[in-house]
Amino acid sequence: MITFYHNSRCSKSREALKLLEEKGETIEIVKYLQKPLTHAELKQIIELLGIEPINLVRTQEKDWKVNYSGQNLSDSQIIDAMIEHPRMMERPIAVKGTKAVIGRPPEKVLDIL
Template sequence: MLKIYHNPRCSKSRDGICFLDELQVPYEVVKYLDEPLDEKELKEIIKKLNIKPIELVRIKEKIWIENYKNQNLTDAEIITALAENPKLIERPIVINQNKAIIARPTKKIKEIL
């Protein structure tokens, strides 16, 4: 079953849910702001996405700009920042077993079905 890491306040995240509903694909919703991910979970997601941790960061978020921008952070430090500040996580993330994508644009979801 697909899993979508979802922020209900994000239009792109809501679009991802609608897209999955249109395709009639079963999925599980993870509201990661309500139940923050720990560093181990983030590492697993980053591995499935096949990206560097910085690519999962919403670098235009105020939290990032005020606390982390222009710092030379290690991958581990970035993952810690994401775990401590889930609002920084790019969304929506859709996972299908060992594959994952950041669904921007929404149609990218088809790549892992």
């Protein structure tokens, strides 16, 4: 099963979801804007991605620019910022077992199959 962190308003997220559906995968869709992730959930996703928390931040988002840009934040504070403002999180993210990918470009989600 693939856990798919989805923003239905994002065209890249919709494209990535369609690619996985076309492959016949069982998908659990998590609408993280409606039900924000916990600190532990987001930390685990970041670990599976093998990246630093800042690399999951959409630094061009208004919430980042207004509230956090230029500050020296710890990894924990960056995770908390993404929980408080989930639109700042890169999307989509697909997780299968111990593998995770950011679907940028959307075809990247196929790497977890």
